Amino acid sequence: MRRLQDLLVSDAVPADGRLPPERDLAARFGVSRARLRHALDALADKGTIYRRQGHGTFAAPPVVCGSTALSRIAREATPQDVMEVRLEIEPALAAHAASRARADDLARLEQMMLATLDQCERAAYETADDIFHYNIAVAAKNPLFLEIFGSIRTVRKLATWSDARRETHTPEVMARFGGQHRALFEAIAARDSAEAARLMELHLLDVNQTVRRRATEAHPA
Structure with missing residues (x-):
């Protein structure tokens, strides 16, 4: 999904690299959560995004924030x-x-x-x-x-x-x-x-x- 890839390199991503929740991203792009999840899975397989269980999805390897x-x-x-x-x-x-x-x-x-x-x-x-x-x-x-x-x-x-x-x-x-x-x-x-x-x-x-x-x-x- 081109719009999702554009988001990953934009100033809209916060400093810690954390992406919005899936439901928010799906609403933003006007797609179903299933379609969005498929796109996220493909980007994760390529190493473009990073998932940490309990922490969220990140546009770059996450750092430990708030410590x-x-x-x-x-x-x-x-x-x-x-x-x-x-x-x-x-x-x-x-x-x-x-x-x-x-x-x-x-x-x-x-x-x-x-x-x-x-x-x-x-x-x-x-x-x-x-x-x-x-x-x-x-x-x-x-x-x-x-x-x-x-x-x-x-x-x-x-x-x-x-x-x-x-x-x-x-x-x-x-x-x-x-x-x-x-x-x-x-x-x-x-x-x-x-x-x-x-x-x-x-x-x-x-x-x-x-x-x-x-x-x-x-x-x-």
Whole structure:
């Protein structure tokens, strides 16, 4: 449904990406809820929208909103704090994704991996990178892990240094990280949990070193 796809990229979608209830969308577009649900199912299969049971339907991977604790953590946490946690969590997510991902999970993951290979603009790359890592967490098939990962994403997005992080994404860095994403996807698709965990750790270590190097260059001792 073209009008629904236009809505997803319009200013009408709130900052948290949450879409209106199905009954409201059906009334807005003048279609039955069954037809609307069919369109939403097709977009969800493509990874264009995201559903979280009990939370709603989102135009982008949802973040945890309204949490005073996460807002406080975002004010206090440094990029290094976040990377320490990611290095503990995401290799395990990659390993679980390799053993548990369904065919539709792999299709969405491949789509987002390819998107990270085809971006020359920093903001677009960061969006594709974010959704790629989010879909690995989804493919791990553990709701508690996904909630923890969602909290990490929320802190990253709320932190005051989130925009500055984008400056590390030079064309050379984006190309290197994209190649790492390809290798990581291939390990997950091959059901090689150990290799997926190893590659995720190497990728995050490279991300961490790149961010630290950029910070040193910007603020030399």
